[in-house]
Amino acid sequence: MAISFFATEISDLCLGKPPLRSLPTTATVAEAVTSLKQSGEAYVTIWSNNDCICVGKICMVDVIVYLCKEDNLLSPLEAVRANVLDVVSKVNGQIRHLESNSSLLEAIDCILEGAQNLIIPIYTNSIKNQQFCWLTQEDVVRYLLNSIGIFSPLPTYTIEALDIIEKSTLTVNYNDPAITTLPLISCSLLDQTSIGVLNKDNRLIGEISPFTLACCDETVAAAIATLSAGDLMAYIDYSGPSDDLVNLVKTRLHERNLTGMLDLMDEFYNPLSSPSSSCCSSDEESGPTRNGCVGRFYPGRRFEAIVCHPWNSLIAVMVQMIALRVSYAWVVQQDYTLVGIVTYAEILKQFRSIAGARNNSLI
Template identity: 50%
Template sequence: MAVSLLAHDISDLCLAKPALTSLPISATVADALAALKTSDDPFLSVWDCHHHRHSPESAAAGEWHCRCVGKVCMVDVICFLCRDDNLLSPSTALNTPVSDLLPKIPTLVTHLEPSSSLLEAIDLILQGAQNLVVPIKRRHSISSRRKQQQQPKISTATTTLHNGREFCWLTQEDVVRFLLSSIGLFSPIPALSIDSLGIITTDGVLSTDYHSPAIAALGLISRSLADQTSVAVVDGDGVLIGEISPLTLASCDETAAAAIATLSAGDLMAYIDGSGPPEDLVRVVNRRLKERNLEGIVDDFIVLSSQSSSSSSDEESSLASPTTTLARSAGRYSRSASYSARMARRAEAIVCHPKSSLVAVMIQAIAHRVNYVWVVDDDSCLVGIVTFSAILKVFREYTMP
């Protein structure tokens, strides 16, 4: 029965999923930033489109071949702006091609047909694919499809047709949620502890000291975003204090780069917390920016990015004082009904015990909309992490002959 479940077409998992919000690879970082501020989707898919050369007929018809080459979110922008040279020259940074934000590992994004099996999707995830791009069925008139094919390059993010079709993300969460709905088929595996299953990753866990500079964890934040995990924040005794979550950071705006550049890891957790930045931390950020002769950096980011956006909220932000702007940035976007705002999480880490059952950890992660759960011992010291990819490996091995 479990084998037949994994034979399901992945189209079953794509029902009612929204179409990807697209950005052309020719766009700039400023274009991506402006689009992220106006989109309900926290992730933008980046597409490379060129004339179809396989046949003279398709070329004559003006057909284009498009491929998703990556995705970007606000965390990519924030981490990019945190670099020393970009802090000193924000205008140059924002005019950089958006392709500079994409990971250099092409297999992180993989295209898959709707008729592919769930087993194929799991195998791709286990091989390192973090993002599966799947066509979804929509009804479009011939004229609208032709228009999309003839005008594939867009200046701002939008949902559009590529190769005559719309696409969606198939995530690890989608797969784990689907398996959880039929968890009884895998008995007795779900009742076993994560320790006995050997799926606790202990080596190479992304972590930083509570008192260390947040900027020192910049590479870890970028890695956690690519790996769909998080950065654990621990004290000197290895006790898990909290986390710097890309999911939380994605709900901030570009001015969070100033907080990363000036605060400790522990203070950054409080700064990006869902309740908004404490006023004392806002003052600390402004003081340290001034000490580094960067006091105008916040206004520069806002003014320059607003030039690529026509929204009134951005125009208002460009007139705000640095203190007000910083307070707004970590306090979330003004689009209170947006996906980013609804998904904002506090810095408190989601944890389990080595003896927790597999199914309990799955439910925990799904309930909190994360792809991982931290593992701690009885003293709250960090033991390791359990990821969705490790969980999927268990189910994959269960069905192997």
Template identity: 50%
Template sequence: MAARLLSYEVADLCIGKPPLTPLSISATVADAVAALRISEDSHVSVWSCDHHLSSVAQPKYGGGEECRCVGKVCMVDVICYLCNDENLLSPTLALESPVSVLLSKDSCRVRHVDPFSSLLEAIDLILQGAQNLVVPIKTNSRRKLQKSLIIPTSHNGREFCWLTQEDVIRFLLSSIGLFSPVPALSIAALDIINTEFLATRYHSTAASTIGAISCSLAKQTSVAVIDDDNGTLIGEISPFTLACCDETVAAAITTLSSGDLMAYIDCGGPPEEIVRVVKARLKEMNLEGMLEDFIISSNISSSSSSSSDEESLSPTTPLPRSGRYNRSSSYSARMVRRSEAIVCHPWSSLVAVMIQAIAHRVNYVWVIEEDCSLVGIVTFSNILGVFYEHLQSMDQGD
């Protein structure tokens, strides 16, 4: 059984994975926003090719041979970019910047791999810092024919998917019995609780967390929101939640406290009074460009949430959440996240933590004591390190 597990290749984990939504390196930030709005994934892949994408909606591909995925972009990248001091005054102008301004300087986050690479090799790349493994996939001939009737085939007739840490964890969980007794051990016994984590105080300004949010996105973790007095965990500002919003959340981050930001991005939409606070503070700060975009987005969200009989909303009707929650049915495939933190305890078993994280579609779980004091965080990377050592011992044993 162990030998069978070691025989699995990257291609085996790609079965059923959808092809990537491509975006040209020559695109703008606005193009990235448009692509994210129609993508069923929270990220879009950015490609450097010797052919040209004429638009986001209708890409036209040439016969180039060399195509490389050079990075990935999500709405959190856009939001953090708009929160930069130089972009606050004119967010519309900032959206015209090349998408390359959003790309991480760490080129290892996205790695091309051969579909015949082993499971061990894939985990090793992830432990080295890769977040997404780009893998060429076979396209169903019927699907390819249907697609060719709309747009030419991408990347010189090839399509790609990518594997994430979550994909690998899910795969390992399906064979968890082979790793006994390790999965039953506590995370404390396995020494995988990371006590260095990102945090902010409840009443701290959300603007002061921009660096932490950006860092948490890079580390695929989150920013803990803790009580000002006793340091207990209250909630979190998660990139996974922010990625499900739209770019106007930058206005909320600029004007609100960390605690109010949690309420703003939480499932169900921001309270009306918080929306009014954001508008008022944008005006006080003379951020007219951001205020205009925020008002337009609020009006669009309000109109999109109207009933089927086109009943008009009264001025006192609470504004619904802006962004993807009110967008199209394409979002239904994703899980809407709340700002309530997913937690476990030091004595929680490894397998229990894995199941928690997968169930909530996050790459980490916060670790707390019984009094809710924050101990640390356990990440998929920490967990994969445990399995990697176990797989190596299996390989050497065989």
């Protein structure tokens, strides 16, 4: 039964998926930022109109890391006039085009080969107006979870017994300068994981997550350049940075003569500025935050790391990750000593191994 399930056409996973919001390769970084804010989506895709091929994607994390470069901190407004392709990840295979009649097994194989998103055509009556949607790791895991019974007893095994806890993790100390996390932020975005913030006893006290940063605005680059890792966690907290932290960032920017970034900060944290000029829209519930602006509230932005334990079952961890809209969960002991991390990729490997094992048994 599981073999026939893996033969499911991925068009079944695309039902109700909205068409992708896209930008041409000629767009600027500023246009990408505007598109992200207007859509409330985590990513916007970049397309080659001549070939009708998605050449990349961009999120606010890409923009923040880009603005954290020394030259761009000096002149952020000039930096965002650059071509969007200067910011888009150059890693091959992150995005894969698949036909709508491709199988679920093919989709899983693409993900395990490194694809973060799968581009699927949405067929319409007009060839000229061809549209596309995309599938993520979460979409595939959610689909598996809806038919979890056919994979019994796998879902009942603990994540420790399945040996899917990755011991190699991205971590920083609470007091480390946030700027030292830049390479880790880029790596966590690529791996769709997170950066654990630890105390001196190797206990997890929080995280700096690309999922959280993607819900922030570009001024977070100033916070990364001036704060510690611990203060950065508070700065990107779901309720927004405190006035004290904002003032601390501004003071340190002034001390470093980063007037361009100061101007950008003033634009966002001026109580008299309009909400639309400083905050993002979203399909999720919105509400007032500090400085009188309207912020986005959805599971991507939070102040606590998502944790599980080695003795938790696979299905319990899957449900937790799906419910909280994350692609990973930190694995800790009872006292929050860090053990490792569980990712969607490792979970998908377990289901893929079932397909491989049953195929071999038929030979």
